[in-house]
Amino acid sequence: MMSGETNTADAASVKALTFDVFGTITDWRGTLIREGKDFGIRKKLTVDWARFADAWRAGYAPSTRRVNERELPWKNIDALHRIILEDLLQRFGITGLEERDKEYLNRIWHRLDPWPDVSSGLQRLRRHFLVAPLSNGNVGLLVDLARHAGIHWDCVLSSELVKRYKPDPEPYLYAAELLGLHPEQVMMVAAHNTDLDAARSVGFRTAFIYRTDEYGPGQSSDLAPNPSVDFAASDLNDLADRLIL
Amino acid sequence: MMSGETNTADAASVKALTFDVFGTITDWRGTLIREGKDFGIRKKLTVDWARFADAWRAGYAPSTRRVNERELPWKNIDALHRIILEDLLQRFGITGLEERDKEYLNRIWHRLDPWPDVSSGLQRLRRHFLVAPLSNGNVGLLVDLARHAGIHWDCVLSSELVKRYKPDPEPYLYAAELLGLHPEQVMMVAAHNTDLDAARSVGFRTAFIYRTDEYGPGQSSDLAPNPSVDFAASDLNDLADRLIL
Numbered sequence: 001m002m003s004g005e006t007n008t009a010d011a012a013s014v015k016a017l018t019f020d021v022f023g024t025i026t027d028w029r030g031t032l033i034r035e036g037k038d039f040g041i042r043k044k045l046t047v048d049w050a051r052f053a054d055a056w057r058a059g060y061a062p063s064t065r066r067v068n069e070r071e072l073p074w075k076n077i078d079a080l081h082r083i084i085l086e087d088l089l090q091r092f093g094i095t096g097l098e099e100r101d102k103e104y105l106n107r108i109w110h111r112l113d114p115w116p117d118v119s120s121g122l123q124r125l126r127r128h129f130l131v132a133p134l135s136n137g138n139v140g141l142l143v144d145l146a147r148h149a150g151i152h153w154d155c156v157l158s159s160e161l162v163k164r165y166k167p168d169p170e171p172y173l174y175a176a177e178l179l180g181l182h183p184e185q186v187m188m189v190a191a192h193n194t195d196l197d198a199a200r201s202v203g204f205r206t207a208f209i210y211r212t213d214e215y216g217p218g219q220s221s222d223l224a225p226n227p228s229v230d231f232a233a234s235d236l237n238d239l240a241d242r243l244i245l
Numbered sequence: 246m247m248s249g250e251t252n253t254a255d256a257a258s259v260k261a262l263t264f265d266v267f268g269t270i271t272d273w274r275g276t277l278i279r280e281g282k283d284f285g286i287r288k289k290l291t292v293d294w295a296r297f298a299d300a301w302r303a304g305y306a307p308s309t310r311r312v313n314e315r316e317l318p319w320k321n322i323d324a325l326h327r328i329i330l331e332d333l334l335q336r337f338g339i340t341g342l343e344e345r346d347k348e349y350l351n352r353i354w355h356r357l358d359p360w361p362d363v364s365s366g367l368q369r370l371r372r373h374f375l376v377a378p379l380s381n382g383n384v385g386l387l388v389d390l391a392r393h394a395g396i397h398w399d400c401v402l403s404s405e406l407v408k409r410y411k412p413d414p415e416p417y418l419y420a421a422e423l424l425g426l427h428p429e430q431v432m433m434v435a436a437h438n439t440d441l442d443a444a445r446s447v448g449f450r451t452a453f454i455y456r457t458d459e460y461g462p463g464q465s466s467d468l469a470p471n472p473s474v475d476f477a478a479s480d481l482n483d484l485a486d487r488l489i490l
Contacts, residue, residue, distance in 0.1 A: 070375075138423075139424075139425075140423065140425030141397045142400070146399065147375075152397055152401075154388045154391065154392065154401075155398075156295050156401065157399035160423065161406060178383075178385065179384065179385050179388065180323070180383070180385030180386075185376065
C-alpha cells in the first residue's frame with residue numbers, strides 16, 4: 001500500500017469504481033448453504049451443503065480458464081454453473097431432480113445476498129464515483145442480483161461483453177472504454193489479489209476489501225492484500241471513509 | 246393497436262422494457278436550446294439556437310446510417326456528434342471557440358433533461374419490469390444522462406455494444422440475449438415508429454409514446470403510432486397504467 005499522501009492524489013483522479021461481485025459484493029457461500037438447506041428439507045435430501053457450495057465454487061475458476069484458453073467455446077456463467085452442477089449432483093448422489101429443480105438451484109447465483117456493508121457503502125461511494133460491477137457473471141445474472149440486493153449500479157459491466165473472463169485483460173480494458181475513461185481513472189475493488197493484479201497490469205487503480213470469511217472458517221487465500229494495491233479497506237464503508245475526503 | 250384483451254396477455258409475458266432515450270426519455274431539443282442560449286450569452290454569440298439544435302439532430306440519422314452501411318468506420322455517438330458540431334460551427338459562423346468550449350457543447354448530450362413524466366413513470370414500471378435504455382447513445386453518455394436525470398436503470402444497453410446502430414437488428418437481438426430473454430419477452434418503448442418497426446421485426450413487443458413536441462411546434466413525423474404497435478401511451482405514467490393491472 002502507498003502512503004496516505006499518495007492515496008489522496010490517486011483518489012482525486014478516479015472517476016469510476018468497478019466491483020468484483022462473487023465474494024466482494026455478495027456472500028455466495030452463505031447463500032448457497034442457506035438455500036441448499038431449505039431445498040434439501042423440501043426434497044428430503046441429506047447433503048453437506050457447505051461442501052456442496054465449496055465444490056460448486058471450486059469448479060468455477062477452472063471452467064473460466066478453459067474458456068480463456070479456448071479449450072471450451074464461449075459459455076456464460078449461467079451455462080458454466082449448470083455444467084458444474086450436473087457433475088456435483090452425481091458426485092453428491094443427488095438423483096431424481098426435475099429440470100425445474102436444477103434450474104432453481106442454478107438460479108441461486110442470481111439471488112446471492114450482499115454482505116451487510118454493501119447497501120450503505122455503495123450509496124456513499126455512488127455520490128462521488130460512477131459505480132458498476134465488473135464481474136465474470138453474465139449481465140442477466142448481475143441485473144437479478146442487483147434487484148435482489150437493492151443495489152443501484154450506474155451500469156452493468158461484465159466479462160460477457162467481451163466473451164473473455166477476468167483475469168484476462170480484455171474485460172478491464174473494455175470497461176474503461178465503455179465508460180469513456182482512461183484505465184487510471186478507474187479503480188477495481190475486489191477481495192481477490194488475482195483480480196486486482198490483473199486490473200493493475202492494464203493501468204487501473206486498485207482497492208482490496210478484506211472478506212476473510214468468504215470461503216468459510218478454513219479460508220487460506222486472500223487473507224491480506226498484495227503490497228502493490230493502492231487501498232485496502234475492511235469493507236465498503238471503510239473504503240468510502242478512505243476515498244471521500 | 247390490438248384490443249385490450251390481447252394487450253393484457255401480451256403484457257403478462259413481458260419481463261423487460263427497453264427504452265429509446267433521445268426523444269422518448271429526454272427532451273434533447275429543449276435542453277440544447279436552453280444550454281445554447283446560456284452558452285451564447287457567456288460567449289457573446291448571436292445564434293438561432295432552435296435552428297442550431299434542429300440542425301445538430303438532423304445530422305444524426307445520416308451519420309448512423311453511414312456507419313451501418315460501412316461508409317464510415319465505427320464511431321460512437323460522442324464522436325459523431327462532434328463531427329456534426331464542427332460542421333455546424335462553420336455553417337452558423339461561430340468562430341474562435343477553444344477545444345474545451347467545443348467539448349462543453351458536445352457534452353450537452355450527456356446532460357439532457359428528462360420529460361416531466363419520466364421519473365415517476367419509470368419508478369412505477371421498474372417495480373414490475375426490468376428497465377434499461379436501448380439507445381444509440383454510447384454507454385458513457387447514457388450513464389451520465391441517467392445520473393443527471395435521477396433515473397435508476399437495471400442496466401445500460403447500447404448500440405455501442407454491437408458497433409451497429411438502431412434500426413439495424415443487432416442491437417435489439419443482443420439486448421434480449423444479454424438479459425437472458427426471448428425477444429417476445431422484451432418490449433421496446435419509443436416515440437419513433439422506425440425504432441418500433443425494427444424492434445417488432447425481430448420479435449419484440451412495442452409501445453409507442455406520444456412525444457409530439459419533440460421536434461418543436463412544426464413536428465410532422467411520429468405524431469401517431471403505426472397500427473402494428475402493441476400499446477400506445479401519452480407518457481410513461483400512462484404506459485404504467487396500461488401495463489400494470
